[in-house]
Amino acid sequence: MSLTKSLVRVALATALLLLIPLVAMQYTTEVNWTPSDFVFGGVVLFGAGFTFVLIARMGNNGTYRLGAGVAVLAGLLLVWANAAVGLVGSNDNPANLLYGAVLGVAVIGGVVTRFQPRGLSNAMFAAALTYLVVTAIAMFVWPPAPGTEEPSAYFVNVLVANGVFAALWAVAGLLFRRASNTDASSTPRLA
Template sequence: MTLTKSILRVALGTGLLLLIPLAAKLFVPGMLWSPGDFVAAGILLFGAGLAFVLIARMSNNTAYRLAAGLGVAAGLLLLWANMAVGLVGTEDNPANLLYVGVLAVALIGAFVARFRPLGMSNAMFAASLTYLVVTAVALFVWKPTGTAAEPNVHLVNVLVANGAFAAIWAVSGWLFRRANATGSTQQLA
């Protein structure tokens, strides 16, 4: 499939996905999305889809493509959750800005690795570790506020959710490592 067709599919998919919250806004009284929310969601979804298309085209290896999909999904989920409700406390907690470092590690690592599987694996594992460190620093420096400040239960939720996000980065790293180990990765770019 040509790059132009792939980009058109991403745009179409983005539009179709945005119909879900639009329908909810029309029929669910508690749906409070503003036009800015739709624009932000569109940018995030289209950007993630485009990133996946561009990275996945670099190899015909299935493990590489799955790893790329998970890595992109991890970045999308990190941004979406952070903007929507925050990963530590509420979305207004300044500790949430530290999570930009996770994306920076993943992106810089990917570019330094020139998107080769072993380097991408290292970048995803580094992003996973960075995620855990950022969560620890955020919880140590800034105590959760709002509903997350309630005793123990919410702190456990924060730890479990952040652990799950870190695990997604780690699984992506493992899949990139598998793509490297198979030796059948044919770099297309």
């Protein structure tokens, strides 16, 4: 499929996804998006789809494309959750800015390794580790203010939610590792 067709599909999928909150706003006051929310959502969703299209084109097997999908999904969820409610405390907590390092590690790792499966695998594992380190730093440097949340619930919630996000990066790493092993076993060997 051509790049233009792929981008048209991404744009249509973005528009369809943005229809969900638009329709929900007609039936409930629980959903209250502003025009800037729709712009942000459109940019993030289209950006994630565009990124997936570009990275998936670099792989030659389904495992590589699945790894690209999981990695892009992890990045999309990181940005969306951080912007919506924050990953540590509220979205006003300055610790949430540290999570940009996770995206930085993933993107820089991909570029440096030229999006080769083995290199992407290492970059995704590094992103997962960065995620865990950022979470630990954020929890201990910026703990919740006394009386705002129950400390035990706060730590459990933060650990579980961030553990799931870190696991997504690790799963992407495993998929890219498997894709690199598939590529290595399918190449003809000279005796």
